[in-house]
């Protein structure tokens with residue numbers, strides 16, 4: 155296997171034609187980062203990428219960012235202890251991200267999950283011709299087709315060591331498998347039909363590389379300008395603008411979603427409560443019923 159400049163595959167399988175292989179050349183071309191995702195650990199099949207970097211991530215110098223990518227997962231992890239279905243055609247990865255505690259993002263680490271979901275959406279929508287493919291973000295960290303269907307999600311765990319958060323950013327989204335819901339390439343086919351265009355199908359390697367690149371830029375913007383450096387784009391892409399919801403139960407107070415607060419929590423405004431923040435760990439948002447409910451533990 156040829157090594158791409160700046161990309162060091164730690165574990166790869168022999169190149170073949172199975173769709174479980176990672177196209178390293180495409181990944182390398184699509185990755186334009188300074189450090190994130192530069193060292194690739196690839197597994198065709200693994201229980202979960204969330205455990206693959208354990209022990210390894212602290213061994214490497216700062217400028218060498220690790221990423222674990224899988225073709226399939228047999229025990230994919232979702233948020234809240236849920237299982238994450240990880241069939242072929244999904245982009246499945248865990249990225250190591252270092253965030254200094256004494257930095258704008260380090261002071262607001264829950265924001266990282268929002269930046270990751272936004273990065274995936276932008277990875278597609280900043281491709282020339284693909285700007286109207288209706289991928290969106292849903293709070294706290296889902297990737298949606300329009301406001302209709304989830305096609306990806308983000309799971310972030312972080313450990314504080316010394317002055318640095320070591321975040322493991324897990325992300326999965328469906329690129330080319332029409333099951334179980336909808337995939338990005340189906341949206342492209344549909345868009346081509348409706349608009350008489352001929353946009354090409356995208357690959358998992360390309361979209362992982364682009365997502366990591368965009369994420370690094372979003373993190374840079376946040377570190378430079380704080381939340382105002384990323385929120386206009388986040389609001390442009392999110393599904394919630396002006397959404398009216400009920401808090402806590404279907405009989406609860408009516409509220410309107412107004413944005414994210416300084417820490418990345420959802421802010422809702424109601425007559426009874428004024429503006430309150432809703433934390434992702436304690437609440438979930440049932441979009442079909444426009445309901446923010448406290449999760450059962």
Ligand SMILES: O=C(O)CCCC[C@@H]1SC[C@@H]2NC(=O)N[C@@H]21
Nearest residue numbers: 202230231232233307308324326
């Ligand atoms: O529940 C969610 O919405 C988050 C799902 C995150 C899934 C990704 S797939 C790659 C990484 N490995 C895992 O086991 N989970 C994350």
